[in-house]
Amino acid sequence: MIAIVVAAVAIAFFAAPLVGLLLRAPWGSLWDELSAPETVEALKLSLICSLAATVLSVVFGVPLAWVLARQQFPGRRLARALVTLPMVLPPVVGGVALFLAFGRRGFIGQELDDWFGFTLPYTTLGVIVAETFVAMPFFVITVEAALRSVDRRYEEAATTLGSGGITTFRRVTLPLITPSLVAGAALSWARALGEFGATITFAGNLPGKTQTMPLAIFLEFENGNTDGAIALSLVLVLVSMAVLVGLRDRWLRT
Amino acid sequence: MLDAVLDVRLGRLHLDAVTIQASAGTTIAIVGPNGAGKTTVLRVLAGLVPLERGHVTLDGTVLDGPGVGAWLEPEARPVGFVFQDLLLFPHLSVLENVAFGPRCRGVRRPEARRRAAGWLERLGIDGFGVERPGALSGGQAQRVALARALATDPRLLLLDEPLSALDAGTRPSVRRDLARHLDTFAGVAVVVTHDPLEAMALADRIVVLEDGRVTQVGNAAELRERPRSSYVAEFVGVNLYRGTADGDGVVLANGARVVGGDGSVRGDALAVVHPRAVALHRSRPDGTPRNVWAGKIRHVDPEGERARVHVDAAVPVTAEVTASSLAELGLDEGTPVWASVKATEVAVFEA
Numbered sequence: 001m002i003a004i005v006v007a008a009v010a011i012a013f014f015a016a017p018l019v020g021l022l023l024r025a026p027w028g029s030l031w032d033e034l035s036a037p038e039t040v041e042a043l044k045l046s047l048i049c050s051l052a053a054t055v056l057s058v059v060f061g062v063p064l065a066w067v068l069a070r071q072q073f074p075g076r077r078l079a080r081a082l083v084t085l086p087m088v089l090p091p092v093v094g095g096v097a098l099f100l101a102f103g104r105r106g107f108i109g110q111e112l113d114d115w116f117g118f119t120l121p122y123t124t125l126g127v128i129v130a131e132t133f134v135a136m137p138f139f140v141i142t143v144e145a146a147l148r149s150v151d152r153r154y155e156e157a158a159t160t161l162g163s164g165g166i167t168t169f170r171r172v173t174l175p176l177i178t179p180s181l182v183a184g185a186a187l188s189w190a191r192a193l194g195e196f197g198a199t200i201t202f203a204g205n206l207p208g209k210t211q212t213m214p215l216a217i218f219l220e221f222e223n224g225n226t227d228g229a230i231a232l233s234l235v236l237v238l239v240s241m242a243v244l245v246g247l248r249d250r251w252l253r254t
Numbered sequence: 255m256l257d258a259v260l261d262v263r264l265g266r267l268h269l270d271a272v273t274i275q276a277s278a279g280t281t282i283a284i285v286g287p288n289g290a291g292k293t294t295v296l297r298v299l300a301g302l303v304p305l306e307r308g309h310v311t312l313d314g315t316v317l318d319g320p321g322v323g324a325w326l327e328p329e330a331r332p333v334g335f336v337f338q339d340l341l342l343f344p345h346l347s348v349l350e351n352v353a354f355g356p357r358c359r360g361v362r363r364p365e366a367r368r369r370a371a372g373w374l375e376r377l378g379i380d381g382f383g384v385e386r387p388g389a390l391s392g393g394q395a396q397r398v399a400l401a402r403a404l405a406t407d408p409r410l411l412l413l414d415e416p417l418s419a420l421d422a423g424t425r426p427s428v429r430r431d432l433a434r435h436l437d438t439f440a441g442v443a444v445v446v447t448h449d450p451l452e453a454m455a456l457a458d459r460i461v462v463l464e465d466g467r468v469t470q471v472g473n474a475a476e477l478r479e480r481p482r483s484s485y486v487a488e489f490v491g492v493n494l495y496r497g498t499a500d501g502d503g504v505v506l507a508n509g510a511r512v513v514g515g516d517g518s519v520r521g522d523a524l525a526v527v528h529p530r531a532v533a534l535h536r537s538r539p540d541g542t543p544r545n546v547w548a549g550k551i552r553h554v555d556p557e558g559e560r561a562r563v564h565v566d567a568a569v570p571v572t573a574e575v576t577a578s579s580l581a582e583l584g585l586d587e588g589t590p591v592w593a594s595v596k597a598t599e600v601a602v603f604e605a
Contacts, residue, residue, distance in 0.1 A: 153341050159328045160300050160335035161355035162406055171354070175345040 033231035042216035050192035053131035069147035095201025126203035135188035146180030259308035283457030301328030334403030342387035349383035355406035373401040409441035426604035499523035510568035514600020531599035532573035543594035
């Protein structure tokens with residue numbers, strides 16, 4: 001009985017912010033708020049950066065997940081810990097750390113600057129890097145788990161049919177883990193879309209260049225334009241809901 | 255021509271100089287109790303498990319020879335493998351499953367599909383090409399797995415418990431088809447089974463594997479006559495007769511009849527009689543046994559408390575009797591005897 005009451009309180013605690021958002025939403029002027037040029041710009045930038053981060057997460061994440069799941073090498077546990085770290089690291093710390101590595105005076109950033117005249121901080125590319133940093137672990141962890149649990153005997157069957165390692169991976173393994181690939185990509189995309197701390201620390205808050213949705217929401221809110229902040233928030237709530245519904249079979253299974 | 259001597263350790267299993275030799279066009283059955291290492295033998299032949307010592311040589315090519323540093327990757331071996339759980343790719347259509355092998359071996363897509371369709375037709379499952387494997391019945395899936403393995407034109411075909419996934423109702427017809435395809439297969443086929451009947455129905459020669467060692471090699475008759483282990487005596491050493499079922503039993507090629515079965519089987523059939531179900535008499539038995547065959551004792555194999563007595567008769571039969579009744583009846587080589595078997599002790603299967 002007590003447990004049920006406590007649980008009800010906890011559920012209410014999760015529901016209340018959402019209700020607050022919906023109650024205060026400026027339904028009448030919602031469209032105007034969302035079609036303001038700065039808003040559209042933030043929305044566009046968010047989409048581009050988060051999708052780019054997702055693509056990078058997949059391109060680098062699939063081989064990384066494969067190495068972590070299938071290869072035996074010294075330091076594998078350390079490698080996995082490193083990959084998982086951004087999931088638990090406060091994003092603002094991630095932003096500072098990225099800055100110290102890839103910033104103009106950072107030990108890698110300096111080289112990039114010297115050799116290619118190319119800087120990451122306070123650029124759109126910097127946003128993508130920050131978002132990839134926090135988002136890729138979600139993809140890697142999901143796909144690694146799938147690669148560990150996939151039935152290896154199908155790969156053996158492919159081998160006896162004359163399929164080499166890469167063909168087997170492409171034609172058998174990847175199709176078998178498609179649900180996990182989709183789930184991992186969706187999770188990392190959602191994470192990239194909502195990225196705030198690392199982005200603002202590493203890439204700043206330049207409208208049209210590095211000001212993504214969460215940054216725009218924060219700015220509007222700070223400047224007292226609550227309606228604008230709510231309108232933008234609703235868009236992100238909608239997106240989060242869509243991801244949840246899309247993944248319900250995997251993550252909300254009871 | 256397959257020539258293999260397999261020596262490898264895997265956990266508690268030790269394949270100890272397991273020797274398998276077979277010429278092209280023959281089928282070898284590997285039988286043995288669970289955990290004897292039967293599946294591992296196939297995996298070594300396919301290259302999924304490397305040898306520690308010994309060699310695998312197929313048609314003069316060394317596939318695996320740790321002594322001479324020879325090793326051919328599994329994907330490069332001319333080997334087809336039908337897995338116990340079939341392992342049809344669930345994300346590919348039946349046709350794509352069968353075309354997978356040719357595609358991997360460099361055949362262009364239209365040609366690979368044409369070949370796959372040809373194999374499906376040959377195995378009597380054309381019309382299912384667009385289905386996913388999940389939509390097939392057990393018998394159909396088994397045929398697809400065989401088609402997929404044969405589509406690469408292997409010179410060595412490995413089948414791991416090919417009929418074990420099927421229910422008892424479909425097993426005879428699939429076994430018959432499988433026997434037909436193995437008969438026409440030009441290369442060497444190796445079938446793993448724990449079902450002696452399957453071994454005898456499919457194979458020319460039987461290799462008995464127990465605890466990682468070959469305990470006996472021979473055809474069904476040789477194993478029955480001289481079982482070298484209790485496993486062979488118990489599971490492989492049954493009396494097996496091939497003939498034509500007519501509802502009242504099985505008529506052998508020489509016209510003799512083995513009465514029994516439930517009458518449901520017609521046409522090509524196998525009759526199985528366990529040696530313990532055979533009674534021997536010095537005079538024509540009274541009573542009701544429906545099978546009574548007069549003959550002469552050819553050979554007596556004492557085996558501890560029991561003895562196996564081989565009788566030459568119109569229906570040659572091996573009986574297992576106790577040592578005391580052996581002495582009591584004065585059975586010895588050359589003794590004329592009557593062998594009797596109750597019809598209810600005879601099992602009849604479709605061949």
